[in-house]
Amino acid sequence: MNVLSAGRRIRRLSQVQYIAVGFFLIILVGACLLTLPVSSRTGEWTGFFDALFTSTSATCVTGLVVYDTFTHWSIFGQLVILLLIQIGGLGFITVSVGFALIFRKRIGLRERDLLKESVNALEIGGIVKLARRIFTGTLLFEGVGALLLALRFIPRFGFAAGIYYGIFHSISAFCNAGFDLMGCEEQYSSFTGYVGDPIVNLTVMALIIIGGIGFVVWGDIAVKKLKWKTWELHTKIVLVTTAVLVLGGAVLMFLFERGNTLEGLSGQEQLFASLFGSVTARTAGFNTVDTGALRQESKLLTIILMFIGGSPGSTAGGIKTTTLMVILIYVISNLRGSGCNLFHRRISDEIIKKASMVFCLNLFMGLISTLVILATGAQAMDDILFEVFSAISTVGMTTGITRDLNGVGRMVIVLLMYCGRVGSMTFALSFMQRPQAARIRLPEERITIG
Secondary structure (H helix, E strand, O other): OOHHHHHHHOOOHHHHHHHHHHHHHHHHHHHHHHHHHEOOOOOOEEEEEEHHHHHHHHHHHOOOOOOOHHHHHHHHHHHHHHHHHHHHHHOHHHHHHHHHHHHHOOHHHHHHHHHHHHHOOOOOHHHHHHHHHHHHHHHHHHHHHHHHHHHHHHHOOOOOHHHHHHHHHHHHHHOOOOOOOOHHHOOOOOOHHHHHHHHHHHHHHHHEEEEOHHHHHHHHHHOOOOOHHHHHHHHHHHHHHHHHHHHHHHHHHHHHHOOOOOOOHHHHHHHHHHHHHHHOOOOOOOOOOOHHHOHHHHHHHHHHHHHHHOOOOOOOOOOHHHHHHHHHHHHHHHHHOOOEEEEOOOOOHHHHHHHHHHHHHHHHHHHHHHHHHHHHHOOOOHHHHHHHHHHHOOOOOOOOOOHHHOOOHHHHHHHHHHHHHHHHHHHHHHHHOOOOOOOOOOOOOOOOOO
């Protein structure tokens, strides 16, 4: 009877509640596995809260860590982290549907509806076909990325280790996770030893961008090829905004850091470091220069890029590129007294309201969390602000203070990573969404703004 009652309660969950609960359970299972002695190199138990932090970071494809991934975790522990990254990057619903397709099981209407919500698809029609493209594309991009990275790692680490490192970093980059095994050379070093390496830089950046533009964009391009005029408005916004942010961020990063972290590097290394810093700030979490040594203006630029993040229905976090563009176009259109139009299409009021909610929720959560951590610790405000927005945007870039945070600070970061992955609005709606009767509208009264 209890099992039947639990089944009925699960079926009554709304879409957003189902997604929120699903990610929570995956994080919990991952944390339990990472506490086991077999998961650590020393063969000792890992504290539950440290394992929970790592499991949340991996499932929410963030990359913030309390232990260096290579030096603390065994091969088993690393594979658990890698599995959590893959599930978290694609979404557990997408993975479930993928297995159903492999075993030729019927995909019901509820599963299709959940998948639509999970990948932020525009409509339920063709959602199973999109799922097939997601798995085929993921296998292709991660496979090619692993091969290219392995060609670079094999001469340095040997054949078996080179293949393993190629696979691990390809999945981590494509899922915008930011976990790395470069602690084999120096703890917490990420890709600082490859600042001018063309293969590593270009492969990792390509994987990050492809994973971050979103599955819906993949489907649109796959069907309509490179015909700009036929693309959906969503696809046009994502690609244009991504290009502007990547190139604009790289130029600003170069101007801010040329006399600092870029000093002493060759022209090629400076070019790659600037581009890599701009791309990875869009929720990937790797770094080729010391993030803690960035100037204040570079940290602020990185925070802005982290806050924006990738695109809807992707492996990336942040408020998303479409949210940014909708709000900017809305502000500009109101200043000019014109309609909210872009690429000869009108943006609906419903989309504008949703974008405003996402922007405000993420901003408020980030600022309030910064105040909470400031009240419980002694770290500098700019570093805490950096860490907080890195967590809520599931980026994983850090100035190095994660390991120094107390218990309260770490739990705040865990909550932010979770909210960032399931979506701040999804998280809020999972508590607030209820069947509602018709509302009675109250009298309207004007107030002064500005």
